[in-house]
Amino acid sequence: MHIELKDIHKHYGPVRANNGVNLKVEAGTIFGILGENGAGKSTLMKILAGYIRKTSGQILLDGHVVDYTSPAIAARLGIGMLYQDPLDFPALSVLENFIIGQRRGLTQSNQSFCQKLQSLADELHFALRPDQVIRSLTIGERQQLEIIRLLALGINILVLDEPTTGISSLQKEVLFKALRQLATAGKIVILVSHKLEDVEQLCDNVTVLRRGKVTGNMQAPFDAQKLLKMMFGQIPSTPQCGRITPGKTALVMQGVSASGGRAGLEKCSIQFHQREVIGLAGLEGSGQGVFMRVAAGLKQPVQGKIHMYERDVTDQDYHVFKDYGGMYVPASRMEEGLIPSLTIAEHFALQVSGEFWVNWSKAMQKAEDSIVQFSIKGQKQTLVASLSGGNQQRLLLSFLPSNPKLLLLENPTRGLDVESGHWVWRHLQKYCRTDACIVFSSSELDEIMMVADRVLVFYNGRIIKDVPTCETSVEELGRAIAGKI
Amino acid sequence: MTELNLTILLASVVAGAAPIIFATIGETITEKAGLINLSLDGTIMLSAMVAFVTAYSTDSIVLGFAAAAGVGALLAATVAVFSIYLNQNQVAVGFVLTLMARDLAYFLGNPYSRLAGPQAAPLPVPLLSKLPIVGPILFNHYWPVYLSLILIIVAWWYIYGTPEGLKLRSVGENPQAAFARGIDPRKMQLFSALLGGLFVGLAGATFALAIKPGWGRPQGAEGTGWIALALVIFGGWNPIKAAMGAYLFAFLQVIGIYLQGWFPSVPAQVFQVAPFPLMIFTLMIMFFAQRETAQIWAQNTPWKQSLLKLLAGNAPACLGKPYRPE
Numbered sequence: 001m002h003i004e005l006k007d008i009h010k011h012y013g014p015v016r017a018n019n020g021v022n023l024k025v026e027a028g029t030i031f032g033i034l035g036e037n038g039a040g041k042s043t044l045m046k047i048l049a050g051y052i053r054k055t056s057g058q059i060l061l062d063g064h065v066v067d068y069t070s071p072a073i074a075a076r077l078g079i080g081m082l083y084q085d086p087l088d089f090p091a092l093s094v095l096e097n098f099i100i101g102q103r104r105g106l107t108q109s110n111q112s113f114c115q116k117l118q119s120l121a122d123e124l125h126f127a128l129r130p131d132q133v134i135r136s137l138t139i140g141e142r143q144q145l146e147i148i149r150l151l152a153l154g155i156n157i158l159v160l161d162e163p164t165t166g167i168s169s170l171q172k173e174v175l176f177k178a179l180r181q182l183a184t185a186g187k188i189v190i191l192v193s194h195k196l197e198d199v200e201q202l203c204d205n206v207t208v209l210r211r212g213k214v215t216g217n218m219q220a221p222f223d224a225q226k227l228l229k230m231m232f233g234q235i236p237s238t239p240q241c242g243r244i245t246p247g248k249t250a251l252v253m254q255g256v257s258a259s260g261g262r263a264g265l266e267k268c269s270i271q272f273h274q275r276e277v278i279g280l281a282g283l284e285g286s287g288q289g290v291f292m293r294v295a296a297g298l299k300q301p302v303q304g305k306i307h308m309y310e311r312d313v314t315d316q317d318y319h320v321f322k323d324y325g326g327m328y329v330p331a332s333r334m335e336e337g338l339i340p341s342l343t344i345a346e347h348f349a350l351q352v353s354g355e356f357w358v359n360w361s362k363a364m365q366k367a368e369d370s371i372v373q374f375s376i377k378g379q380k381q382t383l384v385a386s387l388s389g390g391n392q393q394r395l396l397l398s399f400l401p402s403n404p405k406l407l408l409l410e411n412p413t414r415g416l417d418v419e420s421g422h423w424v425w426r427h428l429q430k431y432c433r434t435d436a437c438i439v440f441s442s443s444e445l446d447e448i449m450m451v452a453d454r455v456l457v458f459y460n461g462r463i464i465k466d467v468p469t470c471e472t473s474v475e476e477l478g479r480a481i482a483g484k485i
Numbered sequence: 486m487t488e489l490n491l492t493i494l495l496a497s498v499v500a501g502a503a504p505i506i507f508a509t510i511g512e513t514i515t516e517k518a519g520l521i522n523l524s525l526d527g528t529i530m531l532s533a534m535v536a537f538v539t540a541y542s543t544d545s546i547v548l549g550f551a552a553a554a555g556v557g558a559l560l561a562a563t564v565a566v567f568s569i570y571l572n573q574n575q576v577a578v579g580f581v582l583t584l585m586a587r588d589l590a591y592f593l594g595n596p597y598s599r600l601a602g603p604q605a606a607p608l609p610v611p612l613l614s615k616l617p618i619v620g621p622i623l624f625n626h627y628w629p630v631y632l633s634l635i636l637i638i639v640a641w642w643y644i645y646g647t648p649e650g651l652k653l654r655s656v657g658e659n660p661q662a663a664f665a666r667g668i669d670p671r672k673m674q675l676f677s678a679l680l681g682g683l684f685v686g687l688a689g690a691t692f693a694l695a696i697k698p699g700w701g702r703p704q705g706a707e708g709t710g711w712i713a714l715a716l717v718i719f720g721g722w723n724p725i726k727a728a729m730g731a732y733l734f735a736f737l738q739v740i741g742i743y744l745q746g747w748f749p750s751v752p753a754q755v756f757q758v759a760p761f762p763l764m765i766f767t768l769m770i771m772f773f774a775q776r777e778t779a780q781i782w783a784q785n786t787p788w789k790q791s792l793l794k795l796l797a798g799n800a801p802a803c804l805g806k807p808y809r810p811e
């Protein structure tokens with residue numbers, strides 16, 4: 001079995017998301033697709049999965065041209081995809097999510113689906129409970145379910161779009177093991193990523209995309225420097241980490257407890273200073289999210305005291321937090337930070353307009369400046385929904401005020417490629433120099449070690465570790481995240 | 486002074502709720518797939534008129550019901566086609582349609598106003614109707630009332646117990662994901678609109694041929710559609726809970742009639758209108774039950790938690806958001 005893409009084009013008006021892409025993948029291999037944000041990786045894979053239609057080009061399965069118009073038909077040909085933003089049903093149970101879309105015999109009971117789910121999960125060492133509601137699962141568990149579901153459909157070609165974004169290192173290990181197992185069993189695995197280390201760990205071959213075109217191919221073992229050059233045109237520079245002496249206390253919490261998330265927040269006491277960068281580590285939903293929402297005044301604590309720059313802000317709301325120079329950037333950029341059906345310019349119009357009328361000329365000017373300054377790949381009139389994930393993140397960051405005092409950032413570089421990630425940090429460090437305190441959460445320990453001065457590890461709603469980054473290591477933090485101090 | 490006879494009171498609640506149940510469950514089915522059919526109130530009026538006129542001209546109750554169901558499905562199909570395939574705003578289309586259908590019903594039905602027409606005969610269930618208490622409450626009614634009781638169970642089973650129902654819910658939760666799994670969200674929404682509309686039509690026929698027999702202006706069914714829309718929310722998009730809401734509303738209406746007899750000095754309109762604000766009040770309680778403060782209030786107290794669970798109910802995640810294929 002092998003699959004070949006020939007001269008694939010996908011045009012959105014003037015945008016060439018894919019511009020003549022060719023690739024070929026053999027059975028039993030894990031194939032990597034690398035590329036910076038907006039390179040066209042997702043577009044290409046959605047075409048392969050039948051989710052969107054190509055403008056032109058051919059797909060050949062075992063040498064025969066196949067043409068399909070929906071993911072369901074693609075699935076019948078054995079092609080299945082795990083999408084970048086999970087396409088599942090948060091309100092339904094694991095079992096229901098598993099069943100939807102499976103063909104069923106007239107007499108087939110839910111029980112038999114349940115058994116199938118269990119046996120596939122066991123095979124790949126995934127722990128899933130059929131009666132759990134999807135909403136209460138981590139991203140990693142949702143992925144596992146989706147993989148199992150695709151396998152139950154009889155998939156031979158499995159495409160995964162950025163599967164390592166937002167999952168814990170433990171889940172990543174489980175995932176990679178499962179993917180190797182599938183490749184050994186003769187399936188084709190295609191892994192889309194912008195992280196070199198994923199590809200280095202897992203892939204046999206890799207193709208690099210840039211601006212909708214293939215810029216190179218490579219076989220394992222990989223030369224990281226060469227790959228970076230193919231991805232970005234040049235090797236991106238890393239952010240400088242000059243350690244600065246901390247200033248006044250910016251945020252103090254004393255015995256703060258709050259509900260929400262999977263674990264809530266329990267008896268949390270911290271003290272953050274000006275010019276400090278603090279990384280929050282922990283499995284998704286271990287309390288970091290609630291911590292930030294409480295600090296930002298979006299959620300009221302059940303008990304405890306909160307001070308911000310020596311003023312009591314306990315039980316105050318987000319407006320007070322903002323008035324005192326605070327800024328909160330949530331992880332779910334589409335749900336809380338951006339409005340998908342508005343254009344870039346309209347977002348700026350919301351920011352700059354007064355009480356009564358829209359100041360379009362100012363909004364347009366600001367949009368134009370920000371597109372250049374933040375190198376957003378899009379135009380003023382581009383709908384935010386059609387920006388690539390990385391560019392949405394840049395847009396969100398461009399809304400930050402020019403001199404914030406306290407920044408709370410949830411996964412600020414989630415989904416960003418190395419260059420964009422470094423770019424974001426270089427940008428954020430400017431705030432630090434102007435006396436801000438930056439608190440951010442991240443699932444990447446490497447990122448925390450690189451940019452943070454201090455790290456807090458959350459486990460089940462508690463802070464179980466609070467150390468300067470220079471006195472700890474990735475291994476030690478990894479153990480703490482799993483609850484072993 | 487009117488005697489309060491509990492058996493009779495409950496029996497009239499069961500009968501009076503029948504059309505509301507048809508409408509509420511019809512709308513629940515439609516909304517489960519993510520589509521809001523706002524034309525309910527007008528649809529009930531038009532289908533009531535058509536049911537009466539058909540039954541009057543053909544002397545067949547069954548034909549009257551069938552014609553009403555057809556009208557219901559047709560109006561629902563209009564909302565569905567305009568919003569799903571022609572990209573029109575479903576709220577606007579539904580709203581305009583509800584006004585149009587009501588006026589059309591008054592206009593076309595005018596010649597048949599206040600005529601004595603056929604109506605469904607009471608149909609006691611043999612044996613069961615002889616049971617003490619339960620017999621008169623549940624088993625001594627017109628046949629549409631039995632149908633409404635059966636519909637509650639069947640609708641619940643369809644939505645939560647069958648593969649088709651699962652598909653329906655999946656479209657209401659996330660049409661993009663449903664599409665990725667081989668379901669055509671637009672077809673599914675059209676189908677759910679047709680099915681729901683059919684029951685809304687039956688609601689109209691039940692009014693005109695059984696509960697408030699005859700046609701006229703006013704007919705007596707006015708406003709039911711809006712209440713049904715609220716009851717869908719009240720029921721948290723669950724047909725059984727929605728039906729309970731319908732019974733609650735019918736109870737308020739029936740008790741109003743009794744109260745009118747007991748307090749003749751109070752204007753009759755007060756008792757006729759009272760159920761509506763009371764319904765809004767209950768909706769508010771349900772809304773507050775979902776607030777976080779309510780969760781904290783219920784912490785560690787099992788009965789409070791089960792109460793909140795009963796009151797809780799989430800709208801389909803993509804309700805009212807039109808699905809556009811990529």
Ligand SMILES: Nc1ncnc2c1ncn2[C@@H]1O[C@H](COP(=O)(O)OP(=O)(O)OP(=O)(O)O)[C@@H](O)[C@H]1O
Pocket residue numbers: 012015016017035036037038039040041042043044084194377378386387388389390391415
């Ligand atoms: N529906 C759309 N309409 C217009 N432009 C689009 C649409 N979808 C994608 N694009 C554009 O196509 C380009 C490629 O997007 P794509 O999502 O494939 O990037 P990507 O490589 O997956 O990036 P990321 O790493 O950020 O996910 C981007 O410039 C994006 O703005």
Ligand SMILES: [Mg+2]
Pocket residue numbers: 041042043084161388389
């Ligand atoms: Mg992508």
